[in-house]
Amino acid sequence: MTFPFPRLYAIIDPAQTGGLAPVQVTEILLQAGVRLIQYRDKRGSSRRLFEGSVQIADRVREAGGIFLVNDRADVASLAGADGVHVGQDDLPVELARRAWGIGRPQGEPAPASRHSGLVGCSTHTLAQVRDADNTSADYIAFGPIFATESKEKHDPVVGLKALGEARRNTRKPLVAIGGITLDSTVDVIQAGADSVAVIGDLLKAPEMGARAREFLDALRSC
Numbered sequence: 042m043t044f045p046f047p048r049l050y051a052i053i054d055p056a057q058t059g060g061l062a063p064v065q066v067t068e069i070l071l072q073a074g075v076r077l078i079q080y081r082d083k084r085g086s087s088r089r090l091f092e093g094s095v096q097i098a099d100r101v102r103e104a105g106g107i108f109l110v111n112d113r114a115d116v117a118s119l120a121g122a123d124g125v126h127v128g129q130d131d132l133p134v135e136l137a138r139r140a141w142g143i144g145r146p147q148g149e150p151a152p153a154s155r156h157s158g159l160v161g162c163s164t165h166t167l168a169q170v171r172d173a174d175n176t177s178a179d180y181i182a183f184g185p186i187f188a189t190e191s192k193e194k195h196d197p198v199v200g201l202k203a204l205g206e207a208r209r210n211t212r213k214p215l216v217a218i219g220g221i222t223l224d225s226t227v228d229v230i231q232a233g234a235d236s237v238a239v240i241g242d243l244l245k246a247p248e249m250g251a252r253a254r255e256f257l258d259a260l261r262s263c
Contacts, residue, residue, distance in 0.1 A: 048257075049237060073251075078109070129169065184199060185199065189240075
């Protein structure tokens with residue numbers, strides 16, 4: 042990773058946007074100053090994921106940010122995203138990296154991006170962190186740090202102490218995820234995270250843009 046990793050990692054999930062289209066949420070977050078966005082759509086079709094990703098990629102590229110697609114390296118590449126985030130049940134990191142560009146017409150370049158081809162990896166145990174550290178992953182996500190409602194089924198809560206141990210097990214950028222709120226975000230950074238991934242406390246806030254700015258202000262104070 043040759044660039045500063047943004048401290049706020051916003052995840053857009055259509056199931057939690059209160060009826061707003063993902064591209065509308067993207068515009069609100071970008072206007073607030075967010076520069077790292079992932080699009081996750083566990084319930085939608087591949088077509089819906091692709092079409093939403095294309096719209097988001099265009100907006101994030103114009104803002105000079107970083108856009109990642111959850112799970113699908115093929116969709117990420119075809120949509121012009123900057124990269125893909127994979128979980129423990131998805132393609133391994135190296136295969137996801139190899140899949141980047143598959144399906145793109147021969148000779149057609151990817152949309153211009155300073156960060157094209159990023160691969161992030163989710164982990165839930167220290168053993169998984171160590172395994173991910175030995176891959177070419179550009180960053181590692183670790184969690185859930187706290188209880189979360191963003192997934193119907195989630196791994197056991199790991200807590201701040203385990204986050205500190207995860208920090209000691211990798212030199213890669215470490216993203217904390219799972220139940221993180223504005224009130225806990227400073228504690229999470231102080232425990233060892235480089236960035237906090239937030240879903241519910243952003244998407245469900247009465248004023249999403251204002252909440253994003255509050256997160257950014259808190260993270261700048263760390």
